[in-house]
Amino acid sequence: MDIHLTTGNALINMYAKLQSLAESEWGESDRRKVFDGMSERTVDSLFAGQLSKENKDAQAISANTVLRRFVDIFPQLGSCFDSRSRIGSRVDSCVKKGDGKRWAEARHIYFSAILPIFAQYVDVAKGKEIHGYVIRYSFEKDMYVSSSLINMYSRCSRVEDSIRVFKVTPQRDIISWNSVIAGCVQNSMFDKGLRLFRQMLRDNVILGSVSFSSIMPACAHLTTLNLGKQLHGYILRCGFDDNVFISSSLVDMYAKCGHIRIARWIFDGIKGRDMVSWTAMIMGCDLHGYAQDSISLFEQMKLEGIRPNHVALAAILTACSHASMIDEGRRYFDQMTEEYGIRLGVHKNVDLAEKVVTKIFEIDLENTDDQSHPQHDEINDAIRELLEKMEQAGYVDDTSEVPHNVDDEQKKYLLYGHSERRAIAFGIMSTPAGTTIRVIKNIRVCVDCHTVIKFISEIVVRDNSRFHHFRDGECSCGDYW
């Protein structure tokens, strides 16, 4: 019988999805047969099954193929994909020429499918042209199109634009929320991401697994262990703990929040660990000074047939560097280029260096001592008391890290003001004996404070570089510092 339009489209879609399955016996020819048997076809017939996520993941169809087909249907869009000319004027001119009927066929579906390609290639100029078109033809209220736009802008580091799109979307579903929250978190706007997450909870939105894997990195980066634990409980109640995205993000969160053993326990329980899971664990071990574990994990990962990417290589090279393992480091460096074909990047970026320097000079460098803490004087007394005991135990101050141009006595005084030792003194005086004190610092601990902490106690300090487990006058970083 003649294949009816929507039935035919549905069949094509089915064959396309079957084709994307591993070792599928279905192929292009099955789709073709249905397509050829249809007396009436539309744009949908051409695209059925082609733009689905399953197909993209399986790479059954490349981004370029999608674009080529898209341009076949809408030749006016060609300029948007392969040249610098503006799409907007072309759209208008082809509508004027009476070609508007074809554009009317361009339903929102294609735009929500095409935008992720610009997100992937980080091409905000082309993404914006599509956005203009979306507005002109009133597709912007569609949740699919809007979440594609949110994602495109945030992948291009334009979070403000993402949030703007989110705010003007009249109806929001879980994917709209996840898109904007993930956008904030991926662009290091962790507080904003958490605020939106809480607002989503207040709005009684039912969370999905993606909601958790999107927000968890915020807890990891902010070292907010309590919040991370609450989310972990939530995850267990939802039964999402077998999701590899979520378990990898939990490994990372617990490692960054100081619980390396819990991180390892979660990692060991992951079924179907992928490269990201391994890399998160490798970095976690390194963060805690267990470089040898990082190396054995890396080797084990390779044995399991998982090919490391540039992030995994960065992780293992960092581990070698922290443990002063020069031979291993060189071996991995050679493997990186020879076996894995990874080239060096970043490096010698003068433009970036200039931007950073400009920012640094905008900061008031003289303004470092903040004395506003209500127990400022008590903390001073506690530090003085600790110092006396430390000096009896053999502590000698090291003022080499004090950059100010003052005499040695002044420098010694400046060291008293360092936030890490003040935090420890405050922790000791305000908690019962035996309480775990967690100190989180946003810059690297100073070398003298590092010595001081070794004298004070069995203590764990996390600075911007790593965890320092101080015990019996030794530190887990092996004084690599």
Place this chain on the structure above:
DNA sequence: TTAGGGTTAG
């Protein structure tokens, strides 16, 4: 019927 969101970094 076709379409949108997620984990790892020096």
